[in-house]
Structure formats: C-alpha cells, structure tokens
Amino acid sequence: MNRSGPDLALLLLAGFRVLVDEAITGLAELGHDNVRPVHDFALRAIANGAESASELGRSLSITKQSAARTIAVLQERGYVMSGPDPRDARRKRLQVTALGFDALHKGEAILDARRRRWAEQIGHERLEALEDELAALVGEQPVRFDAAGWMARDLAT
Template sequence: MRAIAAGADSASDLGRHLSIAKQSAAKTIAVLLERGYVVRQPDPRDARRKRLQVTPLGFEVMHQGEAIFDELRTQWERQLGAAELAILERQLTQLVGSAPIRFDTPGWIARDLDGSA
C-alpha cells in the first residue's frame, strides 16, 4: 500500500516498484481491493485508465503497522540496548543489502550472503 500511496497506481507500476512480476502485483492488488484497502478510480487525464488509490482504511492499516513496528523496535532496544540494536541493524543490512531483493529473478534463493549468485 505504501508503494501505491507513493504513486504506483497500476499493476505495472506496482510490480516495478516492488521488483515483482506484473502478475504478482495484480494478485496483490486483488487482495487489497477485496479487503477495501485500495480502490480503482478513473484517471482524470485518461478515461480508459483506472488508477489505484489507498482508502482511508488502507491508510489506517498502514499507520497501525507502523505503530506495531515502532513498539517492537522499542522493545528490542530495551532488551539489547541502543548500541547493540544499531549493530544488529548494520549487520542485517550487510547480509541482505540495502537494495530490494527481486523474488521473481531466477535463482534468487541460491544467492550468497554477499549478494553474488
């Protein structure tokens, strides 16, 4: 939903933004539509096109998710300490990198920890 809120207003756009196949994006959109988190609205610039928009419910769900993560991170910081949590975050970034992982790329699962195939 965050990608849609940021402007990914079609299955193609969402697929590119999330680095997934258009078909996977379309399935994701179908679930979001079914749950009422997004709607399709006519594009004011192109009557043939429908644009995705996040609904108020969708924004509420995103805000709830952010609050849950903030609570978890605070709990981890209490358990580990700020310095240790910062080290863990740096280590996780080293393991997975800062670039998104494309799950639709052949052989992605066999990727080494350093990012090579």
C-alpha cells in the same frame, strides 16, 4: 563464537521474521486479520506512485498478472481502490484507502514497539550501534519494494 556467512544470513532473516510475524499477529488483533507481508510491499508501492497493475508489477518485480491478483485481493479487502485518473479519463488509477493507510500505520506502530523492547533488552546504545553498523554494511537506502519478487524469482530454474 565463530559463525559463518550462512549463520549471519539466517540471523538477519530470523530478525526480519520475528518483526514480520509480530506485525501480522498484532494487525490481526487490531482488526486487520487478512494483511500479509506482500500486501505491505504492494500498499507502499501504490502509495508511492504505482497507479496500475503494470507499474505495481515493475515496482515489486512480479508479473503483471501477479500484480493484478494482488490488486484484486487488496480491493476486495478494502485496502485499495481504483478511481479515474485526472490526467486521462480512459485510465483507472490505484489509490490506497483510509483502511489501507490504517493498516500501514498500525503495522509501523507494532514494529516501533518491538524495536523499543529490543532496545530495553540489549540497551538503546547497542541497538543504535547495530543499526548503524548494518546501514554501513548494506547502505542507507531502505529495502526496495521489489524484495517480495526478488525472494520468489528464479524458483523454476
């Protein structure tokens, strides 16, 4: 089969989409019917130290205003809370709540189950080889949190 570069990009995107769609559907069935992919990026960034709208914006490569809107939605839905910063009483600090971590962990379990089904479908060795080859091509580092902002940037140009 003779595929092009765009074909490869679309296959990789389709694989990502299958995983994300299944996670969103599965999370809804488990009681997290209001979690979206951008929320996962934001929750992970906050869990990894983005404690303010400015820091979240930088982590996700989005504006401070977009980060503030995302934070407001996550707070309203109970996934994030804002509490006093022990280092500076004038400052509020973002934290992922138990509900937020529950959504993250359940999403991870759904993705792990999909990976197991793919391994059964094409074989464990072939899936591991595919993962090894992709890691060799793109590098071992995980996708950065700013992927959501990267995908949306430059839309006005």
